[in-house]
Amino acid sequence: AQSVTQLDSQVPVFEEAPVELRCNYSSSVSVYLFWYVQYPNQGLQLLLKYLSGSTLVKGINGFEAEFNKSQTSFHLRKPSVHISDTAEYFCAVSENPSGTYKYIFGTGTRLKVLA
């Protein structure tokens, strides 16, 4: 069965510092991988996705993630964070091809950017 693990529930980081939010998944088949962000009082917004091809995926707001099949990981990174990046970040996996588009989410990581 699929599962997604986000080990860090909260990550505090100073402004302009780099950050990495970790995501590991388990699946017996190939997968699609996603990162979503939820800003305070807003809905879920897609940051980036890995479907196939290049393992380094670039998303919005300067974020990127690298798919590592051997490590079954899809960690999210940003070289320099801003106060406005304070939000909750969710990693999700969808089996390929399942046809139902069902996502399995992790428990989320709260990123707190400090001045």
Place this chain on the structure above:
Amino acid sequence: EAGVTQFPSHSVIEKGQTVTLRCDPISGHDNLYWYRRVMGKEIKFLLHFVKESKQDESGMPNNRFLAERTGGTYSTLKVQPAELEDSGVYFCASSQDKQGRGNTIYFGEGSWLTVV
């Protein structure tokens, strides 16, 4: 283009009462999904509609939950009777059923339900 809209944004009801959540998907999206996040836990899949048909309802917790999508447009999720453990955020999402979209699902802002 309007995104996925959900109503109400917040709802506080007493245990035993009924609540109906509504979702309007992005126009033209045949696929509509309901997800739920209970406090501090992961976002969990509830069910998936393709047009008016339930494609997958494996995530529905019990028969107190009823989802409908009459006419294949908006959807409602009714909880009757509500229990304390039903409190959480209910997300609706939609997607086009076309290849090349890479399974991207667009989420609404969620309906926050508190059962007291």
